Amino acid sequence: MSIKTKIIIADDNVHICQMMYDFLKQYDDIEILGIANTDEDEIKLIEELKPQIVISDLMRNHKYTGLDIIKKYYEKKSNIKFLVISAGEQELIINSGVEVAGYIKKPFGNYEIIYNELKRIKSNLDYENV
Numbered sequence: 406m407s408i409k410t411k412i413i414i415a416d417d418n419v420h421i422c423q424m425m426y427d428f429l430k431q432y433d434d435i436e437i438l439g440i441a442n443t444d445e446d447e448i449k450l451i452e453e454l455k456p457q458i459v460i461s462d463l464m465r466n467h468k469y470t471g472l473d474i475i476k477k478y479y480e481k482k483s484n485i486k487f488l489v490i491s492a493g494e495q496e497l498i499i500n501s502g503v504e505v506a507g508y509i510k511k512p513f514g515n516y517e518i519i520y521n522e523l524k525r526i527k528s529n530l531d532y533e534n535v
Contacts, residue, residue, distance in 0.1 A: 409436040410527045413454065415447040415471065416462040416490065425460065428516035435523065444469035451478070456485060457530055458506065458523060463491040472503075479503040486526050488519070 412435060416422050422440045429435050438454040441447035445468070451459060463471040475487050486506035490513075506529075507522040 409434055410458060410523060410530070411436050411438050411454070411456045412458045412460060412523065413438050413441060413447070413450050413456045414460045415441040415450075415474075416460075417442055418462070421462075421490075425516060425519060429520060429523075432520060434527070435520075444471075444474060447471075447474055448477075451485065458486045458488055458526055460488045460490060460519065460523075462511075463489055475505060476503050486530070488522055488526060490519070 412429075414422050414425050414429075414437065416425075419442055422442060426437055426440060429437060438456050439450045441450050447459070447461065448469075450456070451474075461471040461475065471489070471491075475489070478485050478487075488507040488509070489505050490509045490511055492511040506526045509518055509522060513519075
């Protein structure tokens, strides 16, 4: 039995979240703790559920962007890893000085790329501190 990686999916596009959820739920080594469609929900789920990885979109039409949330946890020296999915704002991450565990550019035609990135990130997690 493999150790499950605990994740949260965060994107303001409800359809993308649902498609990621539907695809990832087939894997026994992934535990989807929740889906967040707003910045407030993402922060609440992170604080309450303590995921290991957050799949997060960068740009949102809310109070905080995904990058704001990533910065918050980076500055707190959190152990949470962020897998960013975005339509081309990779320069924002580079210029912000934060580190993310992975980056996938939207649109992506195959959701397998997300699972492959999660596996790569999972291989670098320290499960003793979970």
